[in-house]
Amino acid sequence: MPSGPASGEDSLIARYFKPIATDPGAFGLDDDAAILKARGEDIVVTTDAVVEGVHFLPDDPPDAIARKALRMNLSDLAAKGADPAGFVLTLALHKADDAWLAAFAAGLGEDAGLYGCPLLGGDTVSTTGPAMISITAFGRVPRGRMVHRSGAGAGDRILVTGTIGDAVLGLDILKGGATAAALAGEAAARDVLIGRYRVPQPRNAIARAVRDHASAAMDVSDGLAGDLAKLCAASGISAVIDAPSIPTSVAAAGLLANGATGIAALITGGDDYEVLCTVPELRCEAFAAEATKAGVVVTSIGTVISGTDRPRFLDGEGREMTFKRLSYSHF
Amino acid sequence: MPSGPASGEDSLIARYFKPIATDPGAFGLDDDAAILKARGEDIVVTTDAVVEGVHFLPDDPPDAIARKALRMNLSDLAAKGADPAGFVLTLALHKADDAWLAAFAAGLGEDAGLYGCPLLGGDTVSTTGPAMISITAFGRVPRGRMVHRSGAGAGDRILVTGTIGDAVLGLDILKGGATAAALAGEAAARDVLIGRYRVPQPRNAIARAVRDHASAAMDVSDGLAGDLAKLCAASGISAVIDAPSIPTSVAAAGLLANGATGIAALITGGDDYEVLCTVPELRCEAFAAEATKAGVVVTSIGTVISGTDRPRFLDGEGREMTFKRLSYSHF
Numbered sequence: 001m002p003s004g005p006a007s008g009e010d011s012l013i014a015r016y017f018k019p020i021a022t023d024p025g026a027f028g029l030d031d032d033a034a035i036l037k038a039r040g041e042d043i044v045v046t047t048d049a050v051v052e053g054v055h056f057l058p059d060d061p062p063d064a065i066a067r068k069a070l071r072m073n074l075s076d077l078a079a080k081g082a083d084p085a086g087f088v089l090t091l092a093l094h095k096a097d098d099a100w101l102a103a104f105a106a107g108l109g110e111d112a113g114l115y116g117c118p119l120l121g122g123d124t125v126s127t128t129g130p131a132m133i134s135i136t137a138f139g140r141v142p143r144g145r146m147v148h149r150s151g152a153g154a155g156d157r158i159l160v161t162g163t164i165g166d167a168v169l170g171l172d173i174l175k176g177g178a179t180a181a182a183l184a185g186e187a188a189a190r191d192v193l194i195g196r197y198r199v200p201q202p203r204n205a206i207a208r209a210v211r212d213h214a215s216a217a218m219d220v221s222d223g224l225a226g227d228l229a230k231l232c233a234a235s236g237i238s239a240v241i242d243a244p245s246i247p248t249s250v251a252a253a254g255l256l257a258n259g260a261t262g263i264a265a266l267i268t269g270g271d272d273y274e275v276l277c278t279v280p281e282l283r284c285e286a287f288a289a290e291a292t293k294a295g296v297v298v299t300s301i302g303t304v305i306s307g308t309d310r311p312r313f314l315d316g317e318g319r320e321m322t323f324k325r326l327s328y329s330h331f
Numbered sequence: 332m333p334s335g336p337a338s339g340e341d342s343l344i345a346r347y348f349k350p351i352a353t354d355p356g357a358f359g360l361d362d363d364a365a366i367l368k369a370r371g372e373d374i375v376v377t378t379d380a381v382v383e384g385v386h387f388l389p390d391d392p393p394d395a396i397a398r399k400a401l402r403m404n405l406s407d408l409a410a411k412g413a414d415p416a417g418f419v420l421t422l423a424l425h426k427a428d429d430a431w432l433a434a435f436a437a438g439l440g441e442d443a444g445l446y447g448c449p450l451l452g453g454d455t456v457s458t459t460g461p462a463m464i465s466i467t468a469f470g471r472v473p474r475g476r477m478v479h480r481s482g483a484g485a486g487d488r489i490l491v492t493g494t495i496g497d498a499v500l501g502l503d504i505l506k507g508g509a510t511a512a513a514l515a516g517e518a519a520a521r522d523v524l525i526g527r528y529r530v531p532q533p534r535n536a537i538a539r540a541v542r543d544h545a546s547a548a549m550d551v552s553d554g555l556a557g558d559l560a561k562l563c564a565a566s567g568i569s570a571v572i573d574a575p576s577i578p579t580s581v582a583a584a585g586l587l588a589n590g591a592t593g594i595a596a597l598i599t600g601g602d603d604y605e606v607l608c609t610v611p612e613l614r615c616e617a618f619a620a621e622a623t624k625a626g627v628v629v630t631s632i633g634t635v636i637s638g639t640d641r642p643r644f645l646d647g648e649g650r651e652m653t654f655k656r657l658s659y660s661h662f
Binding site for chain 1: 378
């Protein structure tokens with residue numbers, strides 16, 4: 001059959017993604033490229049991909065997969081002190097399943113609206129392998145104001161948003177691990193932890209506070225221990241962390257208290273999408289106040305010290321903790 | 332074994348991609364995000380992905396795979412009249428093979444230099460499926476000057492750069508199809524066509540001429556027939572194409588002459604990465620002169636007419652041609 005201009009791929013894009021590509025710069029996804037208006041600020045660019053079976057599970061809800069893929073990138077923008085400006089999407093699928101695509105696009109469109117980060121364009125391709133979603137997101141910062149991993153100075157306080165370790169516990173539940181057994185009778189706690197794994201809560205509400213007060217920042221995506229080590233290496237400094245200060249959710253704290261998990265698992269597990277930052281002592285009060293006003297909990301977990309040793313995590317008795325691995329790595 | 336901050340993924344990035352990420356905005360790939368300096372122009376954003384077994388063959392040379400992935404995106408920028416500004420890369424791999432990665436990064440770095448399009452950042456993930464490379468590329472145009480698919484007006488000439496149909500013949504050779512048999516004794520012709528499939532020649536040299544003279548433009552990636560239909564639909568016009576005017580390489584012309592291929596296969600096959608544009612009659616001379624100066628051959632293949640009928644391709648006797656399909660589609 002002769003096919004018109006609307007091929008399968010084009011009609012898929014028209015049906016599911018055109019309705020959510022409402023930004024004028026997206027040109028209704030009818031062109032080869034999008035326009036990101038630059039108004040003299042710096043454009044912050046970040047890219048993060050998720051692969052079925054690696055970053056999400058095949059039967060995860062498609063709207064949650066979409067939200068996670070976008071929010072991972074939004075989390076990077078937040079940690080860099082940037083305000084969301086838009087994103088492009090690459091979607092590699094084994095087949096075009098209408099119900100899956102409708103739910104995926106709905107979740108993506110809702111989050112694009114919620115975070116003010118419009119879909120600008122993308123590419124849809126077929127693959128014989130697992131599904132993959134790659135997002136490149138854009139943010140704006142005043143010129144020269146992106147917050148780097150480098151910049152931390154000795155004496156700065158080390159702060160983290162939200163709670164650490166929930167996502168790795170949620171994943172363990174979904175995989176039927178020990179956490180599932182430990183929470184066998186506690187559906188609410190299980191749901192909280194699974195929710196934290198499936199749908200991160202990026203801290204874009206404090207991007208401006210990070211920009212105005214942090215000396216260095218990054219988002220916690222591969223595990224707090226490993227990510228802090230990266231920040232320290234980039235800044236040429238070291239750190240001491242008071243492990244019991246690391247904020248945990250009620251669900252995670254319960255599991256810690258009854259020995260069903262350990263702090264090491266929580267801080268090396270990844271998928272937290274919290275902001276880790278260093279803030280000079282004199283700015284901590286203002287930073288905390290602005291974070292509170294934005295509805296984001298921040299917790300001081302340690303101090304930057306001079307030197308190039310790997311950051312040390314001290315337990316409740318002041319003993320240095322050791323970890324089998326610091327964070328997740330793909331290879 | 333405890334792992335330091337340099338995990339497998341990080342050391343892979345440090346070894347292969349950091350050396351080619353020389354732009355100051357890439358921060359040596361040591362941060363979570365890159366900076367694209369905006370100087371008041373519009374930022375043009377395009378994204379295109381390639382999947383092993385779909386867009387490239389598993390044993391294609393890795394440097395050619397890298398070049399193709401980048402050049403597909405560069406071709407979009409050229410067609411939009413944009414000057415390259417940089418790109419980010421998502422690389423999904425089954426395993427980290429040193430020889431493959433070294434060659435891939437070398438090809439990518441060479442092209443980044445050749446086209447003035449620096450690597451700004453990226454993400455490297457593992458997959459259990461075929462390799463996939465997704466690139467998001469950025470270009471700059473003066474404000475409001477991106478060339479759209481819409482904008483073609485009745486009476487405009489329709490022009491295309493380079494030659495059409497080589498890549499689909501090259502792919503047919505690699506797959507051991509009829510073209511391989513037809514060129515059994517002609518190694519040079521085979522190499523030309525395979526080269527056109529593996530390493531496109533994006534027409535960034537005429538981006539400015541496109542911006543200054545074309546009323547509408549797009550790159551030919553899915554097949555001339557289908558892509559022209561998309562341009563016509565976006566512009567709300569129709570077109571008449573003189574099929575014998577469509578430029579072909581010496582190798583393709585030989586195959587046409589001896590009946591080993593047909594014009595329909597060449598103009599519906601895709602992977603050309605040439606610029607298709609419409610230029611008002613009064614500007615054609617200037618456009619052609621600037622293209623010649625830039626070393627790019629442009630050929631007039633037809634005329635824009637009013638109406639919304641699908642564009643018509645006429646053969647040497649003025650008869651309308653019909654096609655089984657207009658272009659490649661993933662679903």
